[in-house]
Amino acid sequence: MENNIGMYRERTGLSQGELATAVGVSRQTINAVERDRYDPSLELALKLAVYFDCQVEELFDPDIKPVEG
């Protein structure tokens, strides 16, 4: 799942380690999320959204097709 976490992080001038400490995970986890190697849990996604003061949809692009009713 593509995401803009790296862009948001660089915009705020944080290192991966600082962001990881801020949201309570390891630096490796932030690195894996930024590189699209790991999809974070809902809890971590919400923490990141709260930290960057934005919507989860702005951070993550799940590329899900709309459900046809």
Added chain:
Amino acid sequence: MTEKLTTRQQVQKREQYTKWMNRSVVAGCMAFFVSMAVWIVTDQQPVLFAGLGLYWLGALGMGLGYWYSPVSLRDEFEQQMEWEANQAVSAFIAAVVVLGFRQMSFSAQPACTPLLRPFGAQSGAISCWCSSSEPPTGT
């Protein structure tokens, strides 16, 4: 510990407990190797047992770290990696066990099947037949 920890405190606790656990295990292993070296030199068996005891104390320290840590010692990504590693190791062990048993049964069956006749061999002869290519002499 019931107070609510901040994310920064959670990370600090996780690192602190992980460090203690690693030190405990390393100290236990080092104690065992040192005791083994001392045992080789002095030939005093109690030294070896003391080293073994220290090794298990180190393992116990690691277990206590897991048990009493107020936070999860691995975050979600590390937990997933651990789960995937467990899956891979379990699959490998299962493959080795299944293939190993099959290999054992294939190699053992042709040699031992004729020996399973209840009155065909004297007492104690079956093990001789299975391990030797020559028939038992009966002596």
